[in-house]
Amino acid sequence: MKSSALKRAGRSAVIPLITVLTAFVLAGLVMLVTGNDPLSSYGAIFDGTGLNWLFPWVSGHNRTIAAQDLQQTLVAAAPLVLTGLSVAFAFRVGLFNIGAQGQYTVASVIAVWVGTVFTSMDPVIHIVLAIFLGALVGAGWAALAGWLKAAFGAHEVISTIMLNWIAIWVASYLFQEGGPLQGTQALGNPVSNTIAGNLHLPVIWGNPELQGLDVGVFLALIVAVLYWAIIRRSTLGYEVRAVGHNPTAATASGMNVARSYIVTMAICGAFAGLAAGIDVFGWEFQVSSTTISTSQVGFLGIAVALLGRNTAIGTVAAALLFGALETGTAAINLNPSSINPELAPQLTLIIEGLVVLLVSTDLIALRLLGLPRKLGWGKPQAATARGDALAVDDPARDPAEALRPEPGL
Amino acid sequence: MTDQTPVLELRAITKRFGPVVANDRVDFDLQAGEVHALLGENGAGKSTLMSVLYGLYSPTSGEILVDGEPVRIGSPGDAIAHGIGMVHQHFMFIPVMTVTENIVLGSEPVKRGSGAALGVLDRRASRRRVQELSDRYGLAVDPDARIEDVSVGMQQRVEILRALYRNARILVLDEPTAVLTAQEITELMAVLERLKADGTAIVFISHKLGEVLEIADRITVLRRGRSMGTVPRAGATEQSLARMVVGRDVIFRVHKDAAQPGRTILSVEDLHVRDDRDLEAVRGASLTVRAGEIVALAGVDGNGQSELVQAITGIREPTAGRIAVDGTEIAGRGVRAATAAGIAHIAEDRHRVGLVLPFTLAENLALRRYRQPPLSRHGWLNLKAIRELAVRLVEAFDVRGGGPDSPASALSGGNQQKLCVAREIDSDPKLLVAHQPTRGLDVGAIEFVHSSLIEQRDAGKAVLLVSLESEEVSALADRVLVIYGGRIVAEFPPDVSDEELGIAMTGGAAAAA
Numbered sequence: 001m002k003s004s005a006l007k008r009a010g011r012s013a014v015i016p017l018i019t020v021l022t023a024f025v026l027a028g029l030v031m032l033v034t035g036n037d038p039l040s041s042y043g044a045i046f047d048g049t050g051l052n053w054l055f056p057w058v059s060g061h062n063r064t065i066a067a068q069d070l071q072q073t074l075v076a077a078a079p080l081v082l083t084g085l086s087v088a089f090a091f092r093v094g095l096f097n098i099g100a101q102g103q104y105t106v107a108s109v110i111a112v113w114v115g116t117v118f119t120s121m122d123p124v125i126h127i128v129l130a131i132f133l134g135a136l137v138g139a140g141w142a143a144l145a146g147w148l149k150a151a152f153g154a155h156e157v158i159s160t161i162m163l164n165w166i167a168i169w170v171a172s173y174l175f176q177e178g179g180p181l182q183g184t185q186a187l188g189n190p191v192s193n194t195i196a197g198n199l200h201l202p203v204i205w206g207n208p209e210l211q212g213l214d215v216g217v218f219l220a221l222i223v224a225v226l227y228w229a230i231i232r233r234s235t236l237g238y239e240v241r242a243v244g245h246n247p248t249a250a251t252a253s254g255m256n257v258a259r260s261y262i263v264t265m266a267i268c269g270a271f272a273g274l275a276a277g278i279d280v281f282g283w284e285f286q287v288s289s290t291t292i293s294t295s296q297v298g299f300l301g302i303a304v305a306l307l308g309r310n311t312a313i314g315t316v317a318a319a320l321l322f323g324a325l326e327t328g329t330a331a332i333n334l335n336p337s338s339i340n341p342e343l344a345p346q347l348t349l350i351i352e353g354l355v356v357l358l359v360s361t362d363l364i365a366l367r368l369l370g371l372p373r374k375l376g377w378g379k380p381q382a383a384t385a386r387g388d389a390l391a392v393d394d395p396a397r398d399p400a401e402a403l404r405p406e407p408g409l
Numbered sequence: 410m411t412d413q414t415p416v417l418e419l420r421a422i423t424k425r426f427g428p429v430v431a432n433d434r435v436d437f438d439l440q441a442g443e444v445h446a447l448l449g450e451n452g453a454g455k456s457t458l459m460s461v462l463y464g465l466y467s468p469t470s471g472e473i474l475v476d477g478e479p480v481r482i483g484s485p486g487d488a489i490a491h492g493i494g495m496v497h498q499h500f501m502f503i504p505v506m507t508v509t510e511n512i513v514l515g516s517e518p519v520k521r522g523s524g525a526a527l528g529v530l531d532r533r534a535s536r537r538r539v540q541e542l543s544d545r546y547g548l549a550v551d552p553d554a555r556i557e558d559v560s561v562g563m564q565q566r567v568e569i570l571r572a573l574y575r576n577a578r579i580l581v582l583d584e585p586t587a588v589l590t591a592q593e594i595t596e597l598m599a600v601l602e603r604l605k606a607d608g609t610a611i612v613f614i615s616h617k618l619g620e621v622l623e624i625a626d627r628i629t630v631l632r633r634g635r636s637m638g639t640v641p642r643a644g645a646t647e648q649s650l651a652r653m654v655v656g657r658d659v660i661f662r663v664h665k666d667a668a669q670p671g672r673t674i675l676s677v678e679d680l681h682v683r684d685d686r687d688l689e690a691v692r693g694a695s696l697t698v699r700a701g702e703i704v705a706l707a708g709v710d711g712n713g714q715s716e717l718v719q720a721i722t723g724i725r726e727p728t729a730g731r732i733a734v735d736g737t738e739i740a741g742r743g744v745r746a747a748t749a750a751g752i753a754h755i756a757e758d759r760h761r762v763g764l765v766l767p768f769t770l771a772e773n774l775a776l777r778r779y780r781q782p783p784l785s786r787h788g789w790l791n792l793k794a795i796r797e798l799a800v801r802l803v804e805a806f807d808v809r810g811g812g813p814d815s816p817a818s819a820l821s822g823g824n825q826q827k828l829c830v831a832r833e834i835d836s837d838p839k840l841l842v843a844h845q846p847t848r849g850l851d852v853g854a855i856e857f858v859h860s861s862l863i864e865q866r867d868a869g870k871a872v873l874l875v876s877l878e879s880e881e882v883s884a885l886a887d888r889v890l891v892i893y894g895g896r897i898v899a900e901f902p903p904d905v906s907d908e909e910l911g912i913a914m915t916g917g918a919a920a921a922a
Contacts, residue, residue: 234788234790235779235780241765249763252763254723
């Protein structure tokens, strides 16, 4: 049984891998037609991610640089794991949480506010309280969308997008010049107060002065394990999956679908809120109107969840990929002799965009290529062999299944 | 007739899916102007064979001949070009388009003249052609109605028209009566007679013996992917066909001793329930079911049965009235209260209500009890206990086609229903509500469900059977209640004649009751 679970997990990874590979090839074509060399550009990006640190032959100064880059990659990936799980959890109950960005935003406001008042508190309790309250408010913000869905049937895509804008504009207002939460030392700048040095999350690798890797990454991994446990091992996750697959049958079994929507969204919001907490206490230490309106962490979570097929392991892997891309194409990490510095950030957007596009169409593409059968993808053998394999209401034929979770991790 | 070249011939068709042989050297031929029935249990390979014919699957081996010429059918387009039309079991429409638009979709007539270059649709010509075909074969449709607004029966006529519109000479009907009311079935049979008289060759796929004997000229039986032979209708009986289908003698009437009714288990008083459109569907229904008896609720579909069952099982909140199970009041208290009071529910629609199809068998079997030990403790599932439950029930109820870890969607309809029955019976209820428990099942599975219900009765449970089939009602019931217009209008002993029952079901007895 164990080996079949492994096999299944392996099969589930094939399609996302092909998706990513295709995105890289297509982006490479873009580089070609714009007169850049794809190979040397990708090489530069790879070095920029710090992943070359894993090669033992990289040494001396290069190794120091690589270590710093890799710390950056992991710092960038940690919140993406959390926002990715936020979106993934909603997918499990059949909801599309576009609101991770708004949930992240309200949580960062709360976290930074709590972190800059109550200065006499014990630092450990203070950090925990601030991050916890941030997650709690994120949960409440998301639960609002769940409640609107449950009580009035308001579509969560619409309501979460609207809640995003409310969160973003209110937060921008709070920190703007003359706004109620503008920092006392920050006259002229739309920035919050700064969190005191003794409240920073401990750095476990690298130089704290140079944004080394903080413990936030562990929190992200713990939440990923928790996510798996909730989904696969708890009655709550069982209900969430049942409602996600078939709300009618769930209702007939005595489950409360409305409650499932609200609880699930609250958990999604808590995940996104934790992402804000580790960012604020890990390396940002203050929040500004500018970062609030330019942050993409929540939106990238959607791409992460889609690419990770809503599984815990997949989401962690996809977050790593996106974190690496962000870091690897940040102009500061690149060697201008092997890549056009103007190309780099655009390339991130191109690859991210392609991944989302391809993930949405991967099943179609693979069907066209005739790959599914060889990969054992699609319907299980027994179902195909059954006489009425053509039933169109079969959920396995539902294109929306492409967005739904895979069994297993 | 036998001397003529068949319009269609399938020779030694074999279709394998991996190690599974869905069709094993099946021969099948069809003459112009005949109805040839393809009979077999769910999963016997009927639909696979027809999918090969329609170009949806390519056969592993074997050949297809149309008018005596070997042809290659690689897609539904090829099939249509050879005059083969398919009426699917699950209709394939664009719901917001009109009847006419759905019929002409894919071969729309284009206006002549300047319109031709622009591809302007000739709506009048389409409409005229549809009307023509509709009149000729008595396929009454409203050409301008939107598909989503018309009845299932009319949708099926639209499917048939769509095939005829594309000049089908060979019409394949996949389980056409499964979705129809008795009245609509009669109308369909008349249409088929007319098509037959016009020279259309018809393949009629079914697992219902009665209707096959009524309409077919010849009958081919499939069992586990193999042809068990072709017989003419003359001389065939339900018994002889059933033996070919199942491979053994089938007991049509499960043996049952006289009921030993005990105390009242279910008591419904003056119940009022509104449906999804907020109309009153149940209007003051009262009934009781006692321990150790099967009470059948007979009625024409849409007379409030579904809403009544939903109210009793806690899915729908009644607007007024009382429901008590063994003395516990449960009206409006939800599904969990109903389950706790001892109600089990074999749902009318196993795909939509009874099962979570992507869930494994084990997960489905846990649906009723996942919150109770040993299946879970303090909110955490005990996967081992869930699996053990599944292993036990799959074994005890002989669920075939998958193990505890296979998805429920992989099972055939009959085995999916066994899964539902297993789960509900295993919850050891006081009252078992069985809503159309044999819908869409083949004879073997029906026999199983019927015996299970009688076993439950003999074990002292109260059983409320809601059925649209008079045969089922007379085979199982100890008392028959008739529901009409949301009220219980008549009560009969089980040996009531079909006529009497029919009159009551259509409102004739309302005055008498």
